[in-house]
Amino acid sequence: MDPTHMLWSGWGDPGRAAPLPRPVTDVLGELLGVRPADGRPVELTAIEPPVCRLTSEAKEAVTRIVGAGHVLTDAESRVRHTRGKSTTDLLRIRAGAVGDAPDAVVMPADHDEVLAVLRACSRHQVAVVPFGGGTSVVGGLTPGTHGCFIALDLRAMNRLTALDTVSRTAALQPGLRGPEAEALLAGQGFTLGHFPQSYEWATIGGFAAARSSGQASAGYGRFDDMVTALRVATPEGTLDIGRAPRSAAGPDLRQLVLGSEGAFGVITSVTVRVHPAPETRAYEGWSFGSFAAGRDALRALAQNGRPPTVLRLSDETETMIGLADPGSLGTAPGPGTGCLAVVGYEGTAVEVSGHRTRTHTELREHGGVFLGEAPGEKWADGRFSAPYLRDALLDIGAFAETLETAAFWSDIPALYENVRTALTTALAGAGLPSVVMCHVSHVYPTGASLYFTVLSAQGDDPVAHWALAKRAAGEAILASGGTISHHHGVGSDHRDGYAQEIGPLGVAVLHAVKDRLDPSGILNPGILLPPAQSPPTGARR
Numbered sequence: 001m002d003p004t005h006m007l008w009s010g011w012g013d014p015g016r017a018a019p020l021p022r023p024v025t026d027v028l029g030e031l032l033g034v035r036p037a038d039g040r041p042v043e044l045t046a047i048e049p050p051v052c053r054l055t056s057e058a059k060e061a062v063t064r065i066v067g068a069g070h071v072l073t074d075a076e077s078r079v080r081h082t083r084g085k086s087t088t089d090l091l092r093i094r095a096g097a098v099g100d101a102p103d104a105v106v107m108p109a110d111h112d113e114v115l116a117v118l119r120a121c122s123r124h125q126v127a128v129v130p131f132g133g134g135t136s137v138v139g140g141l142t143p144g145t146h147g148c149f150i151a152l153d154l155r156a157m158n159r160l161t162a163l164d165t166v167s168r169t170a171a172l173q174p175g176l177r178g179p180e181a182e183a184l185l186a187g188q189g190f191t192l193g194h195f196p197q198s199y200e201w202a203t204i205g206g207f208a209a210a211r212s213s214g215q216a217s218a219g220y221g222r223f224d225d226m227v228t229a230l231r232v233a234t235p236e237g238t239l240d241i242g243r244a245p246r247s248a249a250g251p252d253l254r255q256l257v258l259g260s261e262g263a264f265g266v267i268t269s270v271t272v273r274v275h276p277a278p279e280t281r282a283y284e285g286w287s288f289g290s291f292a293a294g295r296d297a298l299r300a301l302a303q304n305g306r307p308p309t310v311l312r313l314s315d316e317t318e319t320m321i322g323l324a325d326p327g328s329l330g331t332a333p334g335p336g337t338g339c340l341a342v343v344g345y346e347g348t349a350v351e352v353s354g355h356r357t358r359t360h361t362e363l364r365e366h367g368g369v370f371l372g373e374a375p376g377e378k379w380a381d382g383r384f385s386a387p388y389l390r391d392a393l394l395d396i397g398a399f400a401e402t403l404e405t406a407a408f409w410s411d412i413p414a415l416y417e418n419v420r421t422a423l424t425t426a427l428a429g430a431g432l433p434s435v436v437m438c439h440v441s442h443v444y445p446t447g448a449s450l451y452f453t454v455l456s457a458q459g460d461d462p463v464a465h466w467a468l469a470k471r472a473a474g475e476a477i478l479a480s481g482g483t484i485s486h487h488h489g490v491g492s493d494h495r496d497g498y499a500q501e502i503g504p505l506g507v508a509v510l511h512a513v514k515d516r517l518d519p520s521g522i523l524n525p526g527i528l529l530p531p532a533q534s535p536p537t538g539a540r541r
Helices: 022-032 056-066 075-080 087-094 111-124 178-186 204-209 291-303 316-321 349-365 374-381 386-395 409-429 462-479 495-517
Strands: 104-106 127-131 149-153 160-164 169-172 227-234 237-241 266-273 280-288 310-314 339-347 369-372 398-408 434-443 447-457
Touching (some): 056 104, 111 127, 127 266, 291 349, 339 374, 398 462
Parallel strands (some): 104 149
Antiparallel strands (some): 227 237, 227 266
8 A cells, every 4th residue: 555545635545435424414413513514625736835945955965865766845745744644634734734744755765774864864954754654643743843854754664574483573664554564474374463443554663653552452462562672773873672572681772762753763673573363353242231331341351361352342422323333323223232342352263262251251240241243243344444434524524533541440430531521521612512432442450541532513613622622631631540642652742741741850861862862853853752941050961
């Protein structure tokens, strides 16, 4: 999938876009005051980015490294590399607002070229934004600079470079997209097992840089759990980190790079653990009378042994609306809807059979009602389609956005209520009634992740309205003991919340790391870290 074929004004494959069913648009009008609107984007050919600010000397330096054909300054390339795919990103680009487009798109072929480009950009004071699939939803591709910057597109670095079948590890280049990586591994009988909602477009490098978590995390773990080694290019040189499964040789520098979102360096190789490709996959649905009862059941599975590969629970609102299965939107919910849990199993036939038996016993003990395989299989069929639904909602004047967090099990009930209240109250203050849905998306023995979806009318200024609601939700998350981001990353949207989470000393430590690796401050400036505070008079840095 060539990234130039991704819908520039929305999500994914333009051929998969579909309008909302009429019953859905009618309900949105009645419930939320959504009125028919021509929300179609301007024509791509009508968008003109600002004049390229790359000096002739800087462009010549970069061109000598990667070749003239790999330095793009045309309008379409720059527009397609502008920002990410949050709803506010899409609203702005659909209106033709590209004032923060990169000045050029540079496509290196290997680690050495990345290293040389970073050094050249450091000399010429050109900021660098690493670009994989362009799927950030937290402002991770919008540098906090009004100066010249390039998008460093890693699409050409898309190979499986090594496979250790004895240790079960694979070295992957950062530009590989999820399906491409899976196809290469499947050809050797393996799987990575990482399937986030962005799977079809996001890249291996992006998974590592943002600490991604996939829908099968209960069985395979988060992406940062999978990483055994990294190679990183920085303006100051190369970091090769990770040489054993576990080590007591000081702090683990892999953890410093994972989640750093290009602020410390550009990941050029990721070595991950892999698994034999599963012989059998099975998905099923369960119903619980309440979200609290379902949470207790999921907690028991997470704490009492190995949980299923996939384990998700929708609250009453999400279940009623049918967001767990976007293809069912517009159809009436079944009797006694309750809360839908999706459970999935992967492995050999014997493993799956035994795992299902144990899981069924646990879920029934907690009041679960088995719904058969149909709900699970429908979820699996549509598991990557929700972002397309958002595009259709924007087309008719509705607003849809998501946010997520995680907390310890004891904090989850209050976190759930407080975030929902913060969102609905903030939007109501803007005159916008809303629907807030939630599901448990990832579970651990000690806690879980909550994933919220918010739906309202766009109102007169949807970007401003959402900024207020998102700020209120972030404050509620931190006050309730949650983390500002479980798997979407920090970017610029969560930067202030992250600083509050780790405290001033933590921020200072990370600035010290950035100063050593990126002394000119060219790497994704404004992302992850707030601007460094000036030291007091007489202080040393």
